[in-house]
Amino acid sequence: VEGGGVVIKDIARLMLVLTTICVVAAASVAATEAMTTPLILDRKANEQIAAVKQVLPEAERFENEQHKDVTVYRGFVGDNLVGSAFIVAPQGYNGPIRMAVGVDLDGKIVDVTVIQQDETPGLGTRLSEARFINQFKGKSGADTLRAGADIQAIAGATISSNAFARGVKTALDSHKAVVAGDTGPGPVEVGQVPDGVYRGQADGFAGPVVVDVKMEGGRIAAVTIVEQNETPAVSAPAREKIPALIVEKQSAEVDAVAGATLTSKAIMAAVQNALAGTAPGAAPAALNDGVYQGQGEGFAGPITVEVTITGGKMAAVKILQHSETPAISAPAREQIPALIVETQSTQVDAVAGATYTSEGIAAAVEDALAKAKQ
């Protein structure tokens, strides 16, 4: 009983001291927060606006809105729309890379800037270099924007480069979804689309609109709406008239039906999307069966490959000769040939750590395919 009193007194003292310390500490943290929060928010907003101004230097005034994960800034001179900027944040090597992408009225990229990134210094941070960013200027939704194809990745920073390209792609997609309609990409050359039925989709008023486009003898023979969720009564005129109009005009760009503009545009965009992937070039030209050799430039010299074509398709890709660093290039030498055969395309993602070798193999296969097409 005697000791009990002492223990309780002790505990009370411990509690008192610790509570006092915590209260004082919490008060000072709260005071600092109250002081710095407005400053921090201000800086973040300014940073974003500064980046938007940089990628859309023409515009004098901006209006912003949110589209899914993307913040869209429309840039105006007076009352005229001159372009839009998109804030995207693709996942990089060390976290999201927040960047601003400026797109003009024709859907072409004006400029790109990185607002914030945590990539490896000296490697991923080189994304901000003009030499890398300039590759993207003037590109549009029609470009593949893939490392190794139309974009040269930063050696040693393949993952960061791919993330950057993905971010630009996201911005172009948002441009198509949000701003397009009035500024959509140019019409597909209908006459060059091979026969067949193509499916495409686009966002309408109340969800995706899916269409099937039937091509016969280089003409649009029929447009069928497969799926839609539009308001029945309101969208009916568009759903009836637009497909017929597209067949009549042989173009995915026709006048929208008044009162159902969004549905009209969605149907047009879906047809456009269905035909977009079929343009010549995207469809592999006929390959003659046989075994062909090709050469491409790797990291340390030429890479020679042998491509076997069976039934008009790539059946095997074999590396005959190379002088790449054995250990570093091994993953690329193992994975890239298999990937090319699997996807039947030379536009495969480079293996991280062996960008040059990956691109060299792809180039060598392209060289061989060129011979197979003759």
Place this chain on the structure above:
Amino acid sequence: VAVVEKELPGASAGTAGRAPLSVQMIGDIKRGIIDENPALRLVLGMCPTLAVTTSFINGLGLGLATMAVLICSNIIISLIGPYVPSKVRIPSYIVIIASFVTVVDMMMAAYTPDLHRVLGIFVPLITVNCIILGRAEAFASKNSVLRALADGVGMGLGFTFVMATMGIIRGLLGMGMLIDWQVLPDSIPPLLFFILPPGAFLVLGYLIGLANHISASAEARRGRPQ
């Protein structure tokens, strides 16, 4: 009991035990930079030392942030030391340190956003940097405010010096940058290895080796071979 405790750190600080306060303080500062450099001699706070020293400015920035927290926590802990019962001293110290770190973190976010962004998670992690709790426990709680301040300055400078030096070496070898200027032409590819984690271990290892070598030769000159 209090008298005995007061004398302990004096003894560990060498001959400075009975010297005037100013001399003791100078000794405290020197000790932190040289004899007991936290990064090179005590080998404390290795995580930020290895992780953020990819450039001079990063190393210097985190070094100074750590020093600010260390000085503040040393002063407060020295002041409240006698009133905190030993049973709750660790939680008390951690609350105080964490609060200072949060304050520094918010200040950096507001006034040096670029640096704050680069240092990222390592600013909040100053809380668990063992240099700070170590100094609170081993020195600040048992010494006068002025000596705790001197200890914070010394240890902070010592840590910052190593962080900045590593940043300079790694930036130069790994990116061809001297502090903030590109000194190697583009035609000479830098040794990226030094920017990556293994390079950090290598540079730190050589620095520790160099520090050991210097102190060994100093001892030898004084005729007290180790």
